[in-house]
Amino acid sequence: MNRRALLLGTAGLCASLAGCASGDDAAEQSAASTETGTASPTPTEAPRRPRLVGRSFTPVRADACPADGALATETETGFSVVGCVSGATECTIARLARADYDADADTATLVVEAVERTDVKNCAESPVARGYEATLRFESGLPGRAVVVHDDADGRREVARVDADA
Known part of the structure:
Protein backbone atom coordinates (compact mmCIF):
# COMPACT_ATOMS: atom_id res chain seq x y z
CA MET A 1 0.00 0.00 0.00
CA ASN A 2 1.19 3.52 -0.75
CA ARG A 3 1.51 5.13 2.69
CA ARG A 4 2.34 8.62 1.41
CA ALA A 5 -0.80 8.81 -0.70
CA LEU A 6 -2.89 7.57 2.22
CA LEU A 7 -1.35 10.11 4.63
CA LEU A 8 -1.75 13.00 2.18
CA GLY A 9 -5.36 12.05 1.52
CA THR A 10 -6.11 11.81 5.22
CA ALA A 11 -4.44 15.15 5.94
CA GLY A 12 -6.41 16.83 3.14
CA LEU A 13 -9.69 15.37 4.42
CA CYS A 14 -8.97 16.54 7.98
CA ALA A 15 -8.09 20.04 6.80
CA SER A 16 -11.27 20.35 4.78
CA LEU A 17 -13.41 19.07 7.66
CA ALA A 18 -11.75 21.49 10.06
CA GLY A 19 -12.61 24.39 7.78
CA CYS A 20 -16.25 23.31 7.60
CA ALA A 21 -16.53 22.66 11.33
CA SER A 22 -15.27 26.11 12.26
CA GLY A 23 -18.26 27.73 10.54
CA ASP A 24 -18.68 31.09 8.85
CA ASP A 25 -17.67 33.06 11.96
CA ALA A 26 -14.00 32.26 11.46
CA ALA A 27 -14.11 33.34 7.82
CA GLU A 28 -15.89 36.58 8.76
CA GLN A 29 -13.37 37.27 11.53
CA SER A 30 -10.50 36.73 9.12
CA ALA A 31 -12.05 39.07 6.54
CA ALA A 32 -12.85 41.68 9.18
CA SER A 33 -9.33 41.67 10.58
CA THR A 34 -7.93 42.06 7.07
CA GLU A 35 -10.19 45.01 6.31
CA THR A 36 -9.59 46.87 9.56
CA GLY A 37 -5.88 46.06 9.91
CA THR A 38 -3.57 48.97 10.59
CA ALA A 39 -1.00 50.20 8.11
CA SER A 40 1.86 50.09 10.58
CA PRO A 41 5.17 49.10 9.02
CA THR A 42 6.31 45.56 9.56
CA PRO A 43 9.88 44.77 10.51
CA THR A 44 10.49 43.40 7.02
CA GLU A 45 9.51 46.64 5.23
CA ALA A 46 12.44 48.77 4.13
CA PRO A 47 12.34 52.40 5.28
CA ARG A 48 11.29 54.87 2.60
CA ARG A 49 14.21 56.63 1.00
CA PRO A 50 14.25 59.96 -0.76
Missing part, protein backbone atom coordinates in the same frame (compact mmCIF):
# COMPACT_ATOMS: atom_id res chain seq x y z
CA ARG A 51 13.54 59.74 -4.47
CA LEU A 52 14.78 62.25 -7.04
CA VAL A 53 11.66 63.34 -8.95
CA GLY A 54 12.77 66.51 -10.71
CA ARG A 55 15.74 68.52 -11.80
CA SER A 56 16.14 71.79 -13.61
CA PHE A 57 19.10 73.65 -15.07
CA THR A 58 19.06 77.16 -16.46
CA PRO A 59 22.04 79.14 -17.79
CA VAL A 60 22.02 82.68 -16.35
CA ARG A 61 24.22 85.74 -16.48
CA ALA A 62 27.39 85.48 -14.45
CA ASP A 63 27.05 88.90 -12.81
CA ALA A 64 27.47 87.73 -9.24
CA CYS A 65 29.38 84.48 -9.15
CA PRO A 66 29.80 82.97 -5.67
CA ALA A 67 33.40 83.13 -4.45
CA ASP A 68 33.70 79.34 -4.19
CA GLY A 69 32.10 78.72 -7.58
CA ALA A 70 28.67 77.67 -6.29
CA LEU A 71 26.25 78.28 -3.46
CA ALA A 72 23.95 75.38 -2.58
CA THR A 73 21.00 75.70 -0.20
CA GLU A 74 18.44 73.28 1.15
CA THR A 75 14.80 73.92 0.23
CA GLU A 76 11.63 72.32 1.53
CA THR A 77 11.61 69.78 -1.31
CA GLY A 78 15.28 69.53 -2.29
CA PHE A 79 18.29 71.66 -3.06
CA SER A 80 18.90 74.85 -5.02
CA VAL A 81 22.25 75.82 -6.53
CA VAL A 82 23.54 79.05 -8.01
CA GLY A 83 26.99 78.90 -9.54
CA CYS A 84 29.46 79.75 -12.26
CA VAL A 85 31.79 77.55 -14.27
CA SER A 86 34.88 78.89 -15.98
CA GLY A 87 35.63 78.50 -19.65
CA ALA A 88 38.70 79.05 -21.78
CA THR A 89 36.97 80.80 -24.71
CA GLU A 90 34.03 83.07 -25.45
CA CYS A 91 32.18 80.07 -26.87
CA THR A 92 32.02 78.22 -23.55
CA ILE A 93 28.58 77.31 -22.19
CA ALA A 94 27.50 75.79 -18.87
CA ARG A 95 25.80 72.40 -19.13
CA LEU A 96 24.30 69.94 -16.69
CA ALA A 97 26.44 66.81 -16.95
CA ARG A 98 24.79 64.74 -14.22
CA ALA A 99 22.16 64.97 -11.50
CA ASP A 100 21.46 61.85 -9.48
CA TYR A 101 20.89 60.36 -6.05
CA ASP A 102 22.91 57.49 -4.55
CA ALA A 103 20.64 55.87 -1.96
CA ASP A 104 23.45 53.79 -0.43
CA ALA A 105 25.55 56.89 0.25
CA ASP A 106 22.43 59.03 0.87
CA THR A 107 24.01 61.69 -1.37
CA ALA A 108 22.63 63.77 -4.23
CA THR A 109 25.24 64.83 -6.77
CA LEU A 110 25.03 67.65 -9.29
CA VAL A 111 27.82 67.90 -11.88
CA VAL A 112 28.03 71.02 -14.06
CA GLU A 113 30.53 71.24 -16.89
CA ALA A 114 31.86 73.96 -19.15
CA VAL A 115 31.84 72.90 -22.80
CA GLU A 116 32.72 74.62 -26.04
CA ARG A 117 29.91 75.25 -28.50
CA THR A 118 30.57 73.34 -31.71
CA ASP A 119 28.29 75.43 -33.90
CA VAL A 120 30.42 78.59 -33.62
CA LYS A 121 33.77 79.28 -35.27
CA ASN A 122 36.55 81.70 -34.36
CA CYS A 123 36.07 81.92 -30.61
CA ALA A 124 38.48 84.28 -28.91
CA GLU A 125 40.58 82.64 -26.22
CA SER A 126 39.83 84.58 -23.09
CA PRO A 127 38.70 83.29 -19.72
CA VAL A 128 34.95 83.56 -19.17
CA ALA A 129 32.51 82.73 -16.38
CA ARG A 130 29.17 81.15 -17.23
CA GLY A 131 26.42 81.28 -14.64
CA TYR A 132 23.68 78.78 -13.95
CA GLU A 133 20.84 77.98 -11.57
CA ALA A 134 19.90 74.39 -10.81
CA THR A 135 17.42 72.61 -8.56
CA LEU A 136 16.95 69.03 -7.43
CA ARG A 137 13.48 68.03 -6.19
CA PHE A 138 12.77 64.97 -4.00
CA GLU A 139 9.85 62.96 -2.64
CA SER A 140 9.84 61.04 0.65
CA GLY A 141 12.32 63.30 2.39
CA LEU A 142 15.70 64.75 1.55
CA PRO A 143 19.08 63.08 1.14
CA GLY A 144 21.54 63.49 3.97
CA ARG A 145 23.93 65.37 1.70
CA ALA A 146 24.07 67.24 -1.60
CA VAL A 147 27.34 67.76 -3.46
CA VAL A 148 28.02 70.15 -6.36
CA VAL A 149 30.94 69.39 -8.69
CA HIS A 150 32.32 71.60 -11.46
CA ASP A 151 34.20 70.18 -14.43
CA ASP A 152 35.56 73.24 -16.24
CA ALA A 153 38.73 75.07 -17.28
CA ASP A 154 39.94 74.92 -13.66
CA GLY A 155 39.60 71.11 -13.52
CA ARG A 156 37.13 68.79 -11.80
CA ARG A 157 36.45 69.67 -8.17
CA GLU A 158 33.79 69.79 -5.49
CA VAL A 159 32.62 73.38 -5.10
CA ALA A 160 29.71 73.11 -2.66
CA ARG A 161 28.25 70.69 -0.12
CA VAL A 162 25.08 70.81 1.94
CA ASP A 163 24.30 68.48 4.82
CA ALA A 164 20.52 68.28 5.21
CA ASP A 165 18.97 69.20 8.54
CA ALA A 166 18.27 66.21 10.70
Whole structure:
Protein backbone atom coordinates (compact mmCIF):
# COMPACT_ATOMS: atom_id res chain seq x y z
CA MET A 1 0.00 0.00 0.00
CA ASN A 2 1.19 3.52 -0.75
CA ARG A 3 1.51 5.13 2.69
CA ARG A 4 2.34 8.62 1.41
CA ALA A 5 -0.80 8.81 -0.70
CA LEU A 6 -2.89 7.57 2.22
CA LEU A 7 -1.35 10.11 4.63
CA LEU A 8 -1.75 13.00 2.18
CA GLY A 9 -5.36 12.05 1.52
CA THR A 10 -6.11 11.81 5.22
CA ALA A 11 -4.44 15.15 5.94
CA GLY A 12 -6.41 16.83 3.14
CA LEU A 13 -9.69 15.37 4.42
CA CYS A 14 -8.97 16.54 7.98
CA ALA A 15 -8.09 20.04 6.80
CA SER A 16 -11.27 20.35 4.78
CA LEU A 17 -13.41 19.07 7.66
CA ALA A 18 -11.75 21.49 10.06
CA GLY A 19 -12.61 24.39 7.78
CA CYS A 20 -16.25 23.31 7.60
CA ALA A 21 -16.53 22.66 11.33
CA SER A 22 -15.27 26.11 12.26
CA GLY A 23 -18.26 27.73 10.54
CA ASP A 24 -18.68 31.09 8.85
CA ASP A 25 -17.67 33.06 11.96
CA ALA A 26 -14.00 32.26 11.46
CA ALA A 27 -14.11 33.34 7.82
CA GLU A 28 -15.89 36.58 8.76
CA GLN A 29 -13.37 37.27 11.53
CA SER A 30 -10.50 36.73 9.12
CA ALA A 31 -12.05 39.07 6.54
CA ALA A 32 -12.85 41.68 9.18
CA SER A 33 -9.33 41.67 10.58
CA THR A 34 -7.93 42.06 7.07
CA GLU A 35 -10.19 45.01 6.31
CA THR A 36 -9.59 46.87 9.56
CA GLY A 37 -5.88 46.06 9.91
CA THR A 38 -3.57 48.97 10.59
CA ALA A 39 -1.00 50.20 8.11
CA SER A 40 1.86 50.09 10.58
CA PRO A 41 5.17 49.10 9.02
CA THR A 42 6.31 45.56 9.56
CA PRO A 43 9.88 44.77 10.51
CA THR A 44 10.49 43.40 7.02
CA GLU A 45 9.51 46.64 5.23
CA ALA A 46 12.44 48.77 4.13
CA PRO A 47 12.34 52.40 5.28
CA ARG A 48 11.29 54.87 2.60
CA ARG A 49 14.21 56.63 1.00
CA PRO A 50 14.25 59.96 -0.76
CA ARG A 51 13.54 59.74 -4.47
CA LEU A 52 14.78 62.25 -7.04
CA VAL A 53 11.66 63.34 -8.95
CA GLY A 54 12.77 66.51 -10.71
CA ARG A 55 15.74 68.52 -11.80
CA SER A 56 16.14 71.79 -13.61
CA PHE A 57 19.10 73.65 -15.07
CA THR A 58 19.06 77.16 -16.46
CA PRO A 59 22.04 79.14 -17.79
CA VAL A 60 22.02 82.68 -16.35
CA ARG A 61 24.22 85.74 -16.48
CA ALA A 62 27.39 85.48 -14.45
CA ASP A 63 27.05 88.90 -12.81
CA ALA A 64 27.47 87.73 -9.24
CA CYS A 65 29.38 84.48 -9.15
CA PRO A 66 29.80 82.97 -5.67
CA ALA A 67 33.40 83.13 -4.45
CA ASP A 68 33.70 79.34 -4.19
CA GLY A 69 32.10 78.72 -7.58
CA ALA A 70 28.67 77.67 -6.29
CA LEU A 71 26.25 78.28 -3.46
CA ALA A 72 23.95 75.38 -2.58
CA THR A 73 21.00 75.70 -0.20
CA GLU A 74 18.44 73.28 1.15
CA THR A 75 14.80 73.92 0.23
CA GLU A 76 11.63 72.32 1.53
CA THR A 77 11.61 69.78 -1.31
CA GLY A 78 15.28 69.53 -2.29
CA PHE A 79 18.29 71.66 -3.06
CA SER A 80 18.90 74.85 -5.02
CA VAL A 81 22.25 75.82 -6.53
CA VAL A 82 23.54 79.05 -8.01
CA GLY A 83 26.99 78.90 -9.54
CA CYS A 84 29.46 79.75 -12.26
CA VAL A 85 31.79 77.55 -14.27
CA SER A 86 34.88 78.89 -15.98
CA GLY A 87 35.63 78.50 -19.65
CA ALA A 88 38.70 79.05 -21.78
CA THR A 89 36.97 80.80 -24.71
CA GLU A 90 34.03 83.07 -25.45
CA CYS A 91 32.18 80.07 -26.87
CA THR A 92 32.02 78.22 -23.55
CA ILE A 93 28.58 77.31 -22.19
CA ALA A 94 27.50 75.79 -18.87
CA ARG A 95 25.80 72.40 -19.13
CA LEU A 96 24.30 69.94 -16.69
CA ALA A 97 26.44 66.81 -16.95
CA ARG A 98 24.79 64.74 -14.22
CA ALA A 99 22.16 64.97 -11.50
CA ASP A 100 21.46 61.85 -9.48
CA TYR A 101 20.89 60.36 -6.05
CA ASP A 102 22.91 57.49 -4.55
CA ALA A 103 20.64 55.87 -1.96
CA ASP A 104 23.45 53.79 -0.43
CA ALA A 105 25.55 56.89 0.25
CA ASP A 106 22.43 59.03 0.87
CA THR A 107 24.01 61.69 -1.37
CA ALA A 108 22.63 63.77 -4.23
CA THR A 109 25.24 64.83 -6.77
CA LEU A 110 25.03 67.65 -9.29
CA VAL A 111 27.82 67.90 -11.88
CA VAL A 112 28.03 71.02 -14.06
CA GLU A 113 30.53 71.24 -16.89
CA ALA A 114 31.86 73.96 -19.15
CA VAL A 115 31.84 72.90 -22.80
CA GLU A 116 32.72 74.62 -26.04
CA ARG A 117 29.91 75.25 -28.50
CA THR A 118 30.57 73.34 -31.71
CA ASP A 119 28.29 75.43 -33.90
CA VAL A 120 30.42 78.59 -33.62
CA LYS A 121 33.77 79.28 -35.27
CA ASN A 122 36.55 81.70 -34.36
CA CYS A 123 36.07 81.92 -30.61
CA ALA A 124 38.48 84.28 -28.91
CA GLU A 125 40.58 82.64 -26.22
CA SER A 126 39.83 84.58 -23.09
CA PRO A 127 38.70 83.29 -19.72
CA VAL A 128 34.95 83.56 -19.17
CA ALA A 129 32.51 82.73 -16.38
CA ARG A 130 29.17 81.15 -17.23
CA GLY A 131 26.42 81.28 -14.64
CA TYR A 132 23.68 78.78 -13.95
CA GLU A 133 20.84 77.98 -11.57
CA ALA A 134 19.90 74.39 -10.81
CA THR A 135 17.42 72.61 -8.56
CA LEU A 136 16.95 69.03 -7.43
CA ARG A 137 13.48 68.03 -6.19
CA PHE A 138 12.77 64.97 -4.00
CA GLU A 139 9.85 62.96 -2.64
CA SER A 140 9.84 61.04 0.65
CA GLY A 141 12.32 63.30 2.39
CA LEU A 142 15.70 64.75 1.55
CA PRO A 143 19.08 63.08 1.14
CA GLY A 144 21.54 63.49 3.97
CA ARG A 145 23.93 65.37 1.70
CA ALA A 146 24.07 67.24 -1.60
CA VAL A 147 27.34 67.76 -3.46
CA VAL A 148 28.02 70.15 -6.36
CA VAL A 149 30.94 69.39 -8.69
CA HIS A 150 32.32 71.60 -11.46
CA ASP A 151 34.20 70.18 -14.43
CA ASP A 152 35.56 73.24 -16.24
CA ALA A 153 38.73 75.07 -17.28
CA ASP A 154 39.94 74.92 -13.66
CA GLY A 155 39.60 71.11 -13.52
CA ARG A 156 37.13 68.79 -11.80
CA ARG A 157 36.45 69.67 -8.17
CA GLU A 158 33.79 69.79 -5.49
CA VAL A 159 32.62 73.38 -5.10
CA ALA A 160 29.71 73.11 -2.66
CA ARG A 161 28.25 70.69 -0.12
CA VAL A 162 25.08 70.81 1.94
CA ASP A 163 24.30 68.48 4.82
CA ALA A 164 20.52 68.28 5.21
CA ASP A 165 18.97 69.20 8.54
CA ALA A 166 18.27 66.21 10.70
